Amino acid sequence: xxxxxxxxDLDGTLIHDDHTISARTRTALAAVRAAGAHHVIVTGxxxxxxxxxxxxxxxxxxxxxxxxxQVYHAGEDRLLTSVTLDRQVAQLAMEKLKADLxxxxxxxxxxxxxxxxxxxxxxxxxxxxxxxxxxxxxxLWAEPILxxxxxxxxxxxxxxxxxxxxxxxxxxxxxxxxxxxxxLLPPGLGKSVGLSLVARRLGVKAAETIAFxxxxxxxxxxxxxxxxxxxxxxxxxxxxxxxxxxxxxxEDGVAAVLERLFPAM
Numbered sequence: 001x002x003x004x005x006x007x008x009d010l011d012g013t014l015i016h017d018d019h020t021i022s023a024r025t026r027t028a029l030a031a032v033r034a035a036g037a038h039h040v041i042v043t044g045x046x047x048x049x050x051x052x053x054x055x056x057x058x059x060x061x062x063x064x065x066x067x068x069x070q071v072y073h074a075g076e077d078r079l080l081t082s083v084t085l086d087r088q089v090a091q092l093a094m095e096k097l098k099a100d101l102x103x104x105x106x107x108x109x110x111x112x113x114x115x116x117x118x119x120x121x122x123x124x125x126x127x128x129x130x131x132x133x134x135x136x137x138x139x140l141w142a143e144p145i146l147x148x149x150x151x152x153x154x155x156x157x158x159x160x161x162x163x164x165x166x167x168x169x170x171x172x173x174x175x176x177x178x179x180x181x182x183x184l185l186p187p188g189l190g191k192s193v194g195l196s197l198v199a200r201r202l203g204v205k206a207a208e209t210i211a212f213x214x215x216x217x218x219x220x221x222x223x224x225x226x227x228x229x230x231x232x233x234x235x236x237x238x239x240x241x242x243x244x245x246x247x248x249x250x251e252d253g254v255a256a257v258l259e260r261l262f263p264a265m
Contacts (some may be wrong), residue, residue, distance in 0.1 A: 009218055012249050028252075062201065067191055086186070
């Protein structure tokens with residue numbers, strides 16, 4: 001198989017659980033570039049949460065951030081496209097969820113290069129990333145947003161995502177992006193949307209793309225790509241549709257596949 005584009009998720013895929021990227025993975029990505037292929041990061045993180053990883057990797061290409069809402073030029077620190085979630089629609093969706101499910105905790109990711117993640121006091125988060133706590137729920141809707149997050153004290157992520165899809169059908173799309181991360185997105189948005197835009201800019205077809213991911217928010221990307229690889233630690237839904245299952249993120253599963261396809265010179 002010959003691929004001209006390698007698309008990788010970050011958390012749970014390229015990045016180890018201790019938030020590092022191994023020397024083996026860095027070498028494998030360098031071999032991709034040396035072969036004349038493109039590496040494109042496709043992440044659920046917004047640009048503001050991704051810059052530190054880009055800097056660590058020396059990544060200066062095009063990236064897809066915030067589940068496809070942002071196409072970003074890392075080398076120029078410039079947004080090429082940005083899609084926002086209508087705040088009135090997001091509020092209505094949250095009201096419907098609260099009416100049906102009872103207590104829900106909310107958060108939003110604000111738009112722009114430096115957009116903050118603003119959370120309610122009851123919203124739980126574990127990533128060591130910049131977050132601001134809102135004293136009043138109205139603060140969530142004070143500025144344009146890329147997406148909203150929802151949590152429920154009594155429902156698991158898969159059940160919450162499924163219930164949210166039923167309750168908010170037609171208003172927003174719902175995805176599960178990681179432990180405790182259920183997101184409300186603009187209808188029709190997904191990683192495949194942003195990746196297809198980047199591929200078009202690079203002159204690469206879907207059939208020439210290999211994609212790596214670990215969570216349901218990667219489903220559209222793996223389905224779009226000519227070849228989809230799920231991590232061994234991936235959600236069962238992703239493993240079920242993948243062309244291949246590699247090792248875990250902590251086992252450098254991405255590198256294991258790339259070493260086979262792009263042997264170092």
